[in-house]
Amino acid sequence: MNNARKRLVFDVVVWSASLMFVFGLVTSEAMADSKRSFATNEKWKAECGSCHIAYQPNLLPASAWRRIMAGLDKHFGTDASLDAASSAEIGAFLERNAGSGKRAASVPASLRITDTRWFVRKHDEVPRAAWKNPQVKTAANCSACHSGAERGDFDEDAVRIPR
Amino acid sequence: MQRFKPMAGFLLSAALVLPGSQAAAATPADIQQTFESAARAASPGFGGFSAGRGQAFFSATHGNDWSCTSCHTAAPAKPGKHVKTGKDIAPMAPAANPQRFTDAAKVEKWFKRNCKDVLGRVCTAQEKGDVLAYLMSLAK
Numbered sequence: 046m047n048n049a050r051k052r053l054v055f056d057v058v059v060w061s062a063s064l065m066f067v068f069g070l071v072t073s074e075a076m077a078d079s080k081r082s083f084a085t086n087e088k089w090k091a092e093c094g095s096c097h098i099a100y101q102p103n104l105l106p107a108s109a110w111r112r113i114m115a116g117l118d119k120h121f122g123t124d125a126s127l128d129a130a131s132s133a134e135i136g137a138f139l140e141r142n143a144g145s146g147k148r149a150a151s152v153p154a155s156l157r158i159t160d161t162r163w164f165v166r167k168h169d170e171v172p173r174a175a176w177k178n179p180q181v182k183t184a185a186n187c188s189a190c191h192s193g194a195e196r197g198d199f200d201e202d203a204v205r206i207p208r
Numbered sequence: 209m210q211r212f213k214p215m216a217g218f219l220l221s222a223a224l225v226l227p228g229s230q231a232a233a234a235t236p237a238d239i240q241q242t243f244e245s246a247a248r249a250a251s252p253g254f255g256g257f258s259a260g261r262g263q264a265f266f267s268a269t270h271g272n273d274w275s276c277t278s279c280h281t282a283a284p285a286k287p288g289k290h291v292k293t294g295k296d297i298a299p300m301a302p303a304a305n306p307q308r309f310t311d312a313a314k315v316e317k318w319f320k321r322n323c324k325d326v327l328g329r330v331c332t333a334q335e336k337g338d339v340l341a342y343l344m345s346l347a348k
Binding site: 095096097098118121122123124125126127128182183185186 | 290292293294295313317320321322324325
């Protein structure tokens with residue numbers, strides 16, 4: 046092999062290696078993105094997470110969060126009222142990171158995440174008995190089956206339905 | 209320019225003082241003291257707080273479906289569970305959970321919410337003091 050030939054082979058190898066590296070980085074980032082939402086806010090986590098997991102902002106569109114934040118004193122049967130400053134900060138965080146696209150397509154009158162069309166469709170293969178399991182208790186209890194729910198990780202492969 | 213200086217001074221001192229006062233840790237006894245002052249102001253015949261009355265109040269329903277024990281159980285030195293969501297609730301008795309009743313704003317926030325749920329109104333200082341007397345009487 047002459048020198049020019051060697052040089053060409055070397056160039057091709059180095060180039061393809063770098064391309065594969067960059068491509069790998071990009072796809073792993075994209076996959077991580079689809080698995081979890083990184084949006085977080087300390088106040089949101091503390092306040093919304095005291096009675097249930099702090100539901101990720103992207104699970105509802107901005108218009109739904111606005112209505113939920115406006116009715117915290119009658120929050121699905123309990124009083125969850127907040128001081129004005131916390132309410133403003135959390136409301137802004139929720140709206141800034143709210144869901145769009147498919148998840149925002151329809152907002153149920155109940156304002157429940159579990160009544161949205163995408164939620165119902167995503168869970169249509171869950172057996173009826175699983176919802177009644179006392180370890181699950183309510184469809185709003187994401188962590189019962191999605192162990193990474195609090196981190197925003199709803200990866201389908203990690204789902205474990207309790208028996 | 210001159211006339212803005214007092215305002216700037218005020219804002220500066222508020223910025224320095226406010227975060228400090230919010231972070232100031234209280235003790236359950238401090239919180240009980242504020243309930244006592246409020247109860248005295250509301251009724252001149254105030255006769256002190258009672259752990260027994262607090263326990264009865266804590267266990268009873270008050271016209272709605274829930275009592276305090278629905279989530280905090282009849283043994284509030286032990287963990288409870290949210291009756292609706294199933295989420296774990298740390299013990300309420302300070303002996304079992306030293307973080308309880310150390311943040312006045314948090315205490316007010318939860319009494320307001322939970323009294324609305326259980327009684328359909330805010331609680332009086334007498335009621336809050338009785339409940340705190342009960343919780344402080346519990347051993348770990």
